[in-house]
Amino acid sequence: MKKLLLSIVLASASIGAQAAEILVTQFDSSPGYSNISNALNSLGHSVDIVDVRTGGTLASTLAGKSYDQVFLFDLTSTQYLNSTDTQALGNFWNSHRGLVVDTRSYGYHYQGTDPSEVALIQNVSDNFLLTSGGVWVGTDHDPAWTRNANPFLAEIGVDLVTGSFSDPVNFADPSSVLLSGVTPTDLWGGGQSVGQAPIGIQPNGIEMFIHFGHTRTDGSILPYISASFPLQGPPPTEPPPQPVPAPMPLLLIGIGLLAMRLARR
Known part of the structure; x- marks a missing residue:
């Protein structure tokens, strides 16, 4: 238990001390890319906004720099x-296993400087520091606005973003690490037409958890933001056990010391 508590403290303390190399994909013109970049830069990260509208650009960018x-x-x-591109991003994710899917992400286009939008995207990056990196997938409703996100999700074996829904947000657990410092009602997306994010056990074996969305009257869940970690965040990594000296060398040392004392007599 002491080791677990120590690992939690060390992991929490390390978040503010780490700086990440981050790539933000740019498609059509929008202030949203700069809004995301500015929010992440303010944490001390290094952010590249890369125009990936030419096929192969994302793949070559990932091959040319370590993100x-x-x-x-x-x-x-x-x-x-x-x-x-999707294969290259899939290969990237295989070694950077954090994943967040945000189907109301167009809030960064419409109101990207809102303090709650800023806090949300910063929380995503913070928690990726605990998962050895990751991929944030920002989409809207399917099929019109998921044409690049869904091929990536299919590539890594995660269910696709589906449908178009305008149900109001009534699930926003304040204990979620993604909603720390966020006023959920200030986030864009409630009542808009957005897609359903994947939750539950995925084809590739990981589990996706709802962090923000709608619970229907029949108890079924309509997630707008899901993550590969639960509300409390990625599980802390246990610190490696400290080596314990083997008993035989200690015994030999003891015998040697005893022999030295006897030799002095």
């Missing part, structure tokens, strides 16, 4: 990424 996090902001109704 910790990718923010795939699918703010377009055009499919720009080709199979090389």
Whole structure:
């Protein structure tokens, strides 16, 4: 238990001390890319906004520089990424296993400087520091606005963003690490036409958890934001056990010391 508490403290303290290399994908024109970049830069991260509208650009960018996090902001109704791009991003995710899917992400286009929008995207990045990096997938409703996000989700074996829903937000657990410092009612998306984010056990074996969305009267859940970690955040990594000296060397040392004392007599 002491080791677990220590690992939690160390993990929490390390969040503010780490700086990540982050790639934000740019598709069609929008202030949203700069809004996201500014929010992440303010945490001390290094952010590159990369125009990936030419097929293969995302793949070559990932091959040319080491990134910790990718923010795939699918703010377009055009499919720009080709199979090389989605495969490259899938390979990136295989070693940076954090995943957040935000189907109301167009809030960064419409009101990206809102303090709650800023806090949300910063919380995503903070928690990716605890998952060895990750990919944030920002979409809207399907099929018009998921043409780059869904091929990536399919590539890594995660259910697609589906449908178009305008149900109001009534699930926003304040204990969610993604909603720390966020006023849920200030986030864009409630009552808008947005997609359903994947939750539950995925085809690739990971579990996606709802952090923000709608609970219907029949108890079924309509998630707008889901993550590969639960409300309390990524589980802390246990610190490696400290090596314990083998008993035989200690015994030999004791015998040696005893022999030295006897030799002095």
